[in-house]
Amino acid sequence: MNPNKIMIIEDDPIIQTELKNLLIGNGYEVSVLSDFLNPVANIKKYNPHLIILDIKLPYINGFSICSEIRSFSDMPIIFVTSSDTDMDELNSIMLGGDAFITKPYHTAILLAKITSLLKRIYHTKQCMDYHWQGAVLHLENSSLEYNNQKAELTKNELKILSYLFKNAGKICTRTDIIDDLWDNQLYIDDNALSVNINRIRDKLKEIGLNHFIQTKHRQGYLI
Amino acid sequence: MNKKLYFKNLLPSFLLQILCMLLLSLFLLAVGNSFDSILFILFTWIGIDFIITSFACQKRKKELEKLLQLQEQLKEQYLIPELMKIPERADDQVFYFLLKTAEKSMLEQIDQIRRERMEYKEYIEQWIHEIKTPITAIKLLCENNRSPFTRDLLTELEKITRFTEQALYYARSEHTEKDYSIHEIRLFDIVHRAISDNKYLLIKNNVTIEITESDDLVFSDEKWVQFILNQIIINAIQYRTKQPKIHIYAKQQANQVCLFIKDNGIGISADDLPRVFEKGFTGKNGRIRQNATGIGLYLCKRLCNKLEIGLDLTSDTNGTVILLSFYINHFICQVQ
Secondary structure, eight states: OOOOEEEEEOOOHHHHHHHHHHHHHTTOEEEEOOOSSSHHHHHHHHOOSEEEEESSOSSSOHHHHHHHHHTTOOOOEEEEESOOOHHHHHHHHHTTOSEEEESSOOHHHHHHHHHHHHHHHHOOOOOOEEEETTEEEETTTTEEEETTEEEEOOHHHHHHHHHHHHTTTSOBOHHHHHHHHHHTTOOOOHHHHHHHHHHHHHHHHHTTOOSOSEEETTTEEEO | OOHHHHHHHHHHHHHHHHHHHHHHHHHHHHTTOOHHHHHHHHHHHHHHHHHHHHHHHHHHHHHHHHHHHHHHHOSSGGGHHHHSOOOSSHHHHHHHHHHHHHHHHHHHHHHHHHHHHHHHHHHHHHHHHHHHHHHHHHHHHHHHTOSHHHHHHHHHHHHHHHHHHHHHHHHHHHSOTTTOOOEEEEHHHHHHHHHHHTHHHHHHTTOEEEEEOOOOEEEEOHHHHHHHHHHHHHHHHHTOOSSOEEEEEEEEETTEEEEEEEEOSOOOOTTTGGGTTSTTOOHHHHHHSSOOOSOHHHHHHHHHHHHTOEEEEEEETTEEEEEEEEEOOHHHHHHO
């Protein structure tokens, strides 16, 4: 499946680089616009699936770029800006932007918006399963399958396992897991994490999956 | 108007008249008029004088009292020359001119100060706007290079963001007319955002968050409400006990949606309770715990007043409960 292409139109060099790294790390193909004098030509050439557009840019205003894009394409545009005045938000909507995020943004929220926009506009069927060592994590119905046996998972358990599966083969620190859960509005603390991991292990044992989650002493968990 | 003083001022005129009466009497006597006719003239003179002077005094007193009342009702009392009739007496007119000139100079000063304040506020907004770019850059750098070191950086960055937000809303709370807009918003979406804004501080202090979620919709400005919730959450963290816990839940009551933010912290003492919304008030506990600026709750109260959100506090040694009340306006629903 071809990765979705995202184009970043932003003038700050650090944000350009880091945003690109963030998106690539989440499986997207990314291009950063460098020629602010001919933005539209470059956009047409790269033909991205989605654009992240800063309003305040050199030479040209983000809103005008948006209007120009809208003259030939319906691709989703996410406006990003430091200013949070309502005029900006209104303009974004009226000129055809699909979302409006203020800096500094929560990256989890930005990523979630990108995913939902892509799903909505391109009707891409998201891969709803993670596979690892014979186990299949079904996100849609919140369960883990192994050897044709299924274990039902709670919201917390599903999120923890998603994180472990996404980083399969790598050690995930407790703090990173807690961080990820908090980004998804699941506010667990350190103790709750241990409790949840143990519960997951019990459930996995019931379907014959032993020692799936390893504890790396003082470092974290690993699958 | 001081009646005693009024008559005291007329004393020279009275003395002059008495002198004239005396001279006239002597003259009339000299030309052969009887005592009776002289007395008659004098009594008539004094009588008329007395009546007219009393009337004049009453009239003058009434006029001036009216003016005084007029000024008392004015919020900007220096504008009184605008409401006065131009006086008829020559000397009064000079005083009127003095008042008018003073008023004009006052208005110019006020105007200038207002302009300067506006410019400063715009500068602050611009500054905050600009600072968000490096903050975002640092945030992205940290999130892309996760380590215990960057986690600490992100915690400090959260603090920086908090202070810049506070500065922004402080500037905005003074001139609010254009800075907020009312939409229908889902209350708990904002609750989650506020928690997310303080993620690192909450996790670092091992705060247990309990949310009893509901789908309540209210009409308000989401950014402002988010800021208010942020302040409340920060206070809850700052004045925590061991094993801190924050519980957020909502209740529908009559024509209001009430959002409760309950913590199990050290509470606010009964003496301090009536003063918590005062600007710069840090209270007993604020002086023991560091970093109390005294601005947080003051700003919240101001913003809530502007948005017509009820803000109430109850507290004891077991913790504090803060209540935000949103009125449900059925008319807006119908328009939409």
